[in-house]
Amino acid sequence: MTKIKNQIFSSYLRNPSLYDEIYDKDGNVKEVYKKLFDLYGEHSIEDYANLNVKAKSSFFNQGITFQVYSNKKSQEKIFPFDLFPRIIDPEEWDSIERGAIQRSKALNLFLWDIYHEKKIIKQGLIPMELISSSGNYLHQMMGVDPPGDIYNHISGIDIIKHNDGNYYVLEDNIRCPSGVSYVICNRTALKRALFGVFNHYQTHTVTDYAENLLELLETTKPHGVDIPISVVITPGMYNSAYYEHSYLAKTMGVELVEGRDLFVENDFVYMKTIRGPQKVDIIYRRIDDLFIDPLEFRPDSSLGVPGLFAAYKKGNVTIANAPGTGVADDKAVYTYMPEIIRYYLDEEPILNNVHTYHCNRPDELKYVLDNIHQLVIKPVDEAGGYGISIGNRLTKEEIEEVKRQLKSNPRKYVAQPIMSLSVHPTYIDSNESFEQRHIDLRVFTVLGKDKEFVLKGGLTRVALKKGNLIVNSSQGGGSKDTWVLKK
Amino acid sequence: MLARVADNLFWMGRYIERSEHIARYLSVNYFSSLDAPNDLSQSRQFVLRSMLFMVGEPQLYESKDIIEEEVLFNIGLNPNAAYSILNNVKNVRENANSARDLISTGLYESINKFYHFIINYDPAVLVKNGLHDFTTNVTEMTAVLRGKIRGTLLHNEAYAIIMMGVNIERATQIIRMINAKYRDALEAQGSYGDKFSNSFEWTTLLKCAESYDMMRRLYKKPPNSISTLEFLILNPNCPRSIMNSLNQVYKHIRDLDTSKHYNKNATAFLVGKVRSEYEYKHIEEIEGDIQSFIEDILSSLVQISTKMEKEYFNY
Numbered sequence: 001m002t003k004i005k006n007q008i009f010s011s012y013l014r015n016p017s018l019y020d021e022i023y024d025k026d027g028n029v030k031e032v033y034k035k036l037f038d039l040y041g042e043h044s045i046e047d048y049a050n051l052n053v054k055a056k057s058s059f060f061n062q063g064i065t066f067q068v069y070s071n072k073k074s075q076e077k078i079f080p081f082d083l084f085p086r087i088i089d090p091e092e093w094d095s096i097e098r099g100a101i102q103r104s105k106a107l108n109l110f111l112w113d114i115y116h117e118k119k120i121i122k123q124g125l126i127p128m129e130l131i132s133s134s135g136n137y138l139h140q141m142m143g144v145d146p147p148g149d150i151y152n153h154i155s156g157i158d159i160i161k162h163n164d165g166n167y168y169v170l171e172d173n174i175r176c177p178s179g180v181s182y183v184i185c186n187r188t189a190l191k192r193a194l195f196g197v198f199n200h201y202q203t204h205t206v207t208d209y210a211e212n213l214l215e216l217l218e219t220t221k222p223h224g225v226d227i228p229i230s231v232v233i234t235p236g237m238y239n240s241a242y243y244e245h246s247y248l249a250k251t252m253g254v255e256l257v258e259g260r261d262l263f264v265e266n267d268f269v270y271m272k273t274i275r276g277p278q279k280v281d282i283i284y285r286r287i288d289d290l291f292i293d294p295l296e297f298r299p300d301s302s303l304g305v306p307g308l309f310a311a312y313k314k315g316n317v318t319i320a321n322a323p324g325t326g327v328a329d330d331k332a333v334y335t336y337m338p339e340i341i342r343y344y345l346d347e348e349p350i351l352n353n354v355h356t357y358h359c360n361r362p363d364e365l366k367y368v369l370d371n372i373h374q375l376v377i378k379p380v381d382e383a384g385g386y387g388i389s390i391g392n393r394l395t396k397e398e399i400e401e402v403k404r405q406l407k408s409n410p411r412k413y414v415a416q417p418i419m420s421l422s423v424h425p426t427y428i429d430s431n432e433s434f435e436q437r438h439i440d441l442r443v444f445t446v447l448g449k450d451k452e453f454v455l456k457g458g459l460t461r462v463a464l465k466k467g468n469l470i471v472n473s474s475q476g477g478g479s480k481d482t483w484v485l486k487k
Numbered sequence: 488m489l490a491r492v493a494d495n496l497f498w499m500g501r502y503i504e505r506s507e508h509i510a511r512y513l514s515v516n517y518f519s520s521l522d523a524p525n526d527l528s529q530s531r532q533f534v535l536r537s538m539l540f541m542v543g544e545p546q547l548y549e550s551k552d553i554i555e556e557e558v559l560f561n562i563g564l565n566p567n568a569a570y571s572i573l574n575n576v577k578n579v580r581e582n583a584n585s586a587r588d589l590i591s592t593g594l595y596e597s598i599n600k601f602y603h604f605i606i607n608y609d610p611a612v613l614v615k616n617g618l619h620d621f622t623t624n625v626t627e628m629t630a631v632l633r634g635k636i637r638g639t640l641l642h643n644e645a646y647a648i649i650m651m652g653v654n655i656e657r658a659t660q661i662i663r664m665i666n667a668k669y670r671d672a673l674e675a676q677g678s679y680g681d682k683f684s685n686s687f688e689w690t691t692l693l694k695c696a697e698s699y700d701m702m703r704r705l706y707k708k709p710p711n712s713i714s715t716l717e718f719l720i721l722n723p724n725c726p727r728s729i730m731n732s733l734n735q736v737y738k739h740i741r742d743l744d745t746s747k748h749y750n751k752n753a754t755a756f757l758v759g760k761v762r763s764e765y766e767y768k769h770i771e772e773i774e775g776d777i778q779s780f781i782e783d784i785l786s787s788l789v790q791i792s793t794k795m796e797k798e799y800f801n802y
Binding site for chain 1: 488489490491492493581584585587588589592595596599600603644648743799800801802
């Protein structure tokens with residue numbers, strides 16, 4: 001462990017076995033971080049702690065909070081935020097951006113294929129049972145043509161930097177990826193607290209997300225609509241991501257609706273306004289597939305709109321993302337991404353995939369069972385970091401329990417080598433000092449008809465618990481502002 | 488605008504206004520009783536009963552021995568009393584939450600701060616020595632909220648609906664106050680030197696409506712029953728008067744309903760009708776039979792609210 005001289009980083013302990021984003025191998029601050037390092041170094045730790053408190057209370061007062069459920073009580077919490085930003089240089093970003101678009105497009109073509117001719121399966125590149133056994137596959141979507149031919153309008157791609165210095169994609173979230181509002185809030189908070197640092201860096205803006213989202217959504221409007229009316233549909237204000245839903249509606253300037261605000265008549269969708277019914281053409285939904293229409297999916301859902309799916313099948317309304325996209329963000333499908341990209345785009349994948357063992361293949365299951373201590377075991381269909389077991393963190397009893405689960409339901413699990421997420425200096429309140437914490441990056445892409453957009457920033461999530469590799473907010477994660485530098 | 492959201496904004500306006508009037512009623516009555524000129528008005532039981540009457544708490548009101556701490560807690564911070572200021576502010580925030588995409592960040596932030604101030608207020612402090620601090624904060628924060636509504640929202644349909652809520656509620660609360668103080672003045676009659684028409688309670692009433700200074704300025708005489716009622720009911724320039732509230736409601740409904748000739752079933756038609764009734768009234772007509780006036784105007788306000796629900800909040 002090496003100590004560094006700089007007022008604010010004086011107690012920063014660098015573990016050389018981890019990939020630190022701001023130091024090179026020889027322990028020198030990387031060129032791109034030098035200025036930032038010096039600027040922050042001018043602050044005393046008291047100063048910094050003070051700024052930190054102010055930034056937090058600004059989040060709290062603005063009500064940028066999420067609900068955590070524990071002991072049947074819901075609690076309002078701010079999404080922890082770190083004032084030391086992450087910087088991505090233009091060359092690195094270029095490949096991330098191109099790679100993210102490439103994946104989104106490939107997934108879109110893949111979805112079209114599996115809901116139409118299933119060529120990729122017929123050619124034997126992907127096993128049929130991978131699709132048919134997925135809980136997110138919707139047979140109702142077979143043969144349905146989504147308006148503008150887009151399934152995954154919005155994708156959130158989770159990327160990490162391994163200790164080999166390369167980026168790897170961990171997963172593609174194409175159901176209702178959340179977090180984009182925090183990207184913008186983090187930027188606002190950092191600008192308020194430490195505006196001076198922006199004078200020294202040419203950083204891309206992140207405030208243009210909503211306008212691009214709306215523009216691209218509108219390119220996928222239903223046939224025959226001139227000026228489309230868009231809405232965001234939310235499960236309601238008790239949903240943990242409600243802040244984001246209202247943020248998106250507000251910044252796009254469209255209505256934020258709940259299922260009960262909409263109804264379907266003659267296969268067209270309307271919202272109930274103070275002036276009577278108004279037709280709705282594009283729905284950005286933040287409700288899971290199975291809840292969008294009680295007539296077609298879960299009959300007990302009160303969040304959705306009866307008849308919505310019939311209107312969708314007729315092509316009278318755009319739903320973003322399309323129902324059934326979840327089949328492609330399944331962790332088992334993820335492992336075929338290199339093949340999927342090559343097959344549909346005839347290109348080599350720009351971003352790396354993590355090697356994955358499929359527990360439904362007997363030989364790979366055997367390898368996994370024998371090597372649990374070196375692997376991360378993930379359920380293929382859980383979101384939010386739930387159900388993940390990290391092999392080298394488990395006790396003997398826990399390993400036996402994981403083995404039992406793997407054997408009883410191998411299709412449910414995949415395993416990957418334990419990736420070492422890079423670390424970034426993060427201010428830890430309780431210790432009043434900067435410490436190394438693991439980070440990842442969620443990149444947001446939007447696909448429209450013949451047009452695409454990548455938010456030049458993304459959400460850097462940080463695992464605030466020491467040594468923790470799981471960065472999800474529901475598991476005690478925070479986030480950092482992410483600067484993509486201009487060329 | 489969505490009908491559901493309009494409904495919520497309407498009630499957001501109402502709850503903001505309601506919190507303010509309850510808070511002021513509490514503090515004005517409590518503090519003016521401390522050195523009131525007659526024994527009854529100085530009696531703590533009398534004042535507490537008046538507070539309970541104002542918020543419509545029948546059970547405690549009937550009790551012989553009212554406990555001060557209990558009343559202050561119930562009206563201020565009791566999470567289980569529907570009329571408490573705490574629940575009013577909770578409702579403000581809840582309603583604002585559902586319209587968060589429509590209202591300004593500034594307005595939401597102020598509502599949120601208000602909410603956190605209230606839910607973190609220590610009940611022990613409130614009932615011991617915090618009444619002034621608590622109620623002053625509530626009345627100030629409601630003023631901030633109205634300022635943000637006026638100064639940061641688009642003056643469109645959403646604004647009109649919020650302002651209708653504010654003004655319908657204002658008229659309702661002023662009438663409730665008149666009702667409560669009218670009863671108090673009747674009860675205080677005959678105690679040392681206090682006649683109904685010159686009762687000390689009229690001064691208290693004006694202070695509860697934050698209209699005492701301006702009333703003195705206009706009449707240049709101590710308030711009596713006639714001048715107080717005239718000022719609070721019929722003076723269109725008094726921002727707290729029933730007349731002014733009705734004028735405001737009329738102004739805002741016309742932003743919502745722009746037709747030249749109103750349908751006889753429209754809310755705008757009803758508002759116009761009620762408003763013109765009071766425009767051409769004089770105080771002697773009212774003062775003779777205060778009780779019927781109170782019942783009439785309350786029922787008109789309920790009718791307006793119900794009509795709005797049918798016409799605009801149908802979802």
